[in-house]
Amino acid sequence: MKPAKNIAQLPPIDDALRDAVLHVTARLKDQPGALLPVLHGIQEAVGYVPEVAVPLIAREMNLSRADVHGVVSFYHFFRTRPAGRRVLYLCRAESCQAMGAAKLEQHVKQRLGVDFHQTTADGAYTLEPVYCLGNCACSPALMIDDELKGRVTPESFDAWLATEKT
Structure with missing residues (x-):
């Protein structure tokens, strides 16, 4: 039909x-x-x-x-609700997990006050999981919009977040 x-x-x-x-x-x-x-x-x-x-x-x-x-x-890439002004894709693949992505994930979620697939109350950030950014040599990886970041730590995330808020 x-x-x-x-x-x-x-x-x-x-x-x-x-x-x-x-x-x-x-x-x-x-x-x-x-x-x-x-x-x-x-x-x-x-x-x-x-x-x-x-x-x-x-x-x-x-x-x-x-x-x-x-x-x-x-497909995790498609959203059915509007995203925040910035979209953060946190890698969850094996290499990133082996290099501390679970600790980074908990830190990012706590700092932003959201879980995966959620947007901060102010509409600034959406947090999305991704299952390989192809940056395994520089794990753990985070992509912010189209900008790939490697060897991200809770401290470097906080530093980035602080520059965003200024």
Whole structure:
């Protein structure tokens, strides 16, 4: 059974979000294996993949809502809520664990007052786990937005955080 083509049957979605989703899907949907590039494009354009957009994405990709939701929920990279102004990706892979990432994880969570997949109350930081940043020689690793940091300690994290707050 094909998805309904009548947009009136979709849940309410604001015009800006609808336009962003339609722009990204129109540009990428004909690629082989287009769902991942489409989801990346939407997250880049909007900052996350809103749950309310899943039915529209599914319709435009000629997929079921379950297919789209399954991919969004499977990959840790995709967010369904807005992220903070800065996103911190803390590596949890074996090399980083062997070099003190568990201690760093507890420290970062305590300092920010959040757990993984959460955003600080002031909207400044979102903390995300990642399972290898490819910086194993400089473990433990932390990526802040697109900036990779190696050999991160609780003290160097605190120093970075202090410069952020000034």
